Amino acid sequence: MQLQSMYQDIILDHYRNPHGRGLRDPFEAEVHHVNPTCGDEVTLRVHLEGDTIADVSYEGMGCSISQASVSAMYDLVIGKDVTTALGTGEQFMRLMQSKGDTAVAEELEDDLEDAVAFAGVSKYPARVKCALMSWMALKDASARALSAPSSTPIEKAG
């Protein structure tokens, strides 16, 4: 059975016990991303202190891969500056394009921590977009947060 290569225990753990889930104040930008082919959705907020990501909060619905991915991403980007966080996102993108090449996963293991467990997903092209949705949302929200006027936090949700 090949399923275990995709559904690593780490992924299922993040899915069942997501880290950082919920929408929180303050935040400078909120984005809503959907995967139009399947209906997966994530609403994601970014709170910056200077150019450091102080918080990423989110709500979403979707498959185990999409939900575990946003949870693993949360662990990776909190406390990082935006450039470093988005660089990690680029590395995650490389992992997703690796088509199951273990050499790529080994090379990225130190940087991606738990997220390297998604290497198995890269063998299933239809699921790669599930894993990438949260990272696309983060990239979008970070750009908006940085361009927000003097990064004024929005105190009220909605």
Added chain:
Amino acid sequence: MTQTVSRPAGAHQVPLPLDVEAIRADFPILTRTVRDGKRLVYLDSGATSQKPRSVLDAERWFYENINAAPHRGAHQLAEEATGAYEAARATIAGFIGAADNEVVFTRNSTEAINLVAYALSNAATAKEPEFRRYAVGQGDEIVVTEMEHHANLIPWQQLCERTGATLRWLGLTDDGRLDLADLATVVNERTKLVAVTQQSNILGTINPLGDIVARAHEVGALVLVDGAQSVPHQPVDVAALGADFLVFSGHKMLGPTGVGVLWGRYEVLDALPPFLTGGSMIEVVRMEGSTFAAPPQRFEAGVPMTAQVIGLGAAVEYLQALGMDKVLAHEEALTAYALDQLHAIPGVTVIGPPDTVARGGAISFTVEGIHPHDVGQVLDDLGIAVRVGHHCAWPVVRRYGVPATTRATFYVHTGYDDIDALAEGVREAQRFFGVAPVVTEGGTN
């Protein structure tokens, strides 16, 4: 629901009307394996059907023997290609009880619906008075239903945006039926067209078109029936249907991709301006302006998908040889069995009619605690191909409060063994994700 359900008690297998083993031998793709040697259990015919060898042979025969552009040229190949193309049109027209000149070839159902939607807005600005009869504009209304595939929704939303007309729709009941309680007010004197599916691609519901057609015609509205999920699976006769348009796709009925059909009542087609324009749809062309051919050529601009049309003709002959009554009965038996099997699994909820009354072989379901994508992934690992997601009917999944569903669809090569594999696969998904009634620690086998 007072009608007696025809399905057998329990999970009894009535003899299937079609010889599944013999039919499978006609489909080359069913001999391949997937995911490390597993038998392919193809339960995604609702997305696209597999093709019997006779369809593949017909396309190859065309290219190897008579390939030429039909309705052009005077050489022997052109004559033979034209003959084969028009013979296929006659076969396909006969399949739905239509006259040959009422059958227009399009790329698929989607394009057929767009053809009508654009013709109705083009009618408003047509220079020819005879093309303005069905013009849609401000103050007019278009009626759809909440269970339409996006293909029978977005073109009408767009038509309304182009013309200032208003889109209205019939809602759904909790058990997956059209709510016709307000049919008489939603379809009214302002209605220009009612677009409705004959069978829902996601719920499996077969709609009571008679009431809708009667009301629409009472107020002078046209009716377009989306037959993409019905024409492949049950006998459809346009005279009995009573509608003005019927659309369907070749690739969902054992035919090739790239060919679909718009059937229209001739007097209606004849009063519509063209959608796509260009070669072979013209009558006289001058630099100052042109006149157009009679239907169906008016709506077939450019060199058509000749090989695909001939392939679809072969697909129709294959279905006719099986008999559409038998195809329908076959799928009814499978649907009854599948509903029994799925209802027997704790945590599984069928979205749509719970029994086989006015219901076709498209079964959408959810599995408690497992997202449909993950259900589909486990099934895929077992060699079972199903569709997951919103099935291009996003308003439907929203209506029933689920993010997505897993959908199994059946066809002529589907047997009880495929349904058994599906049910066992769903149980395996429950075991794998640790939500089975008897939970195994560790989550995997």
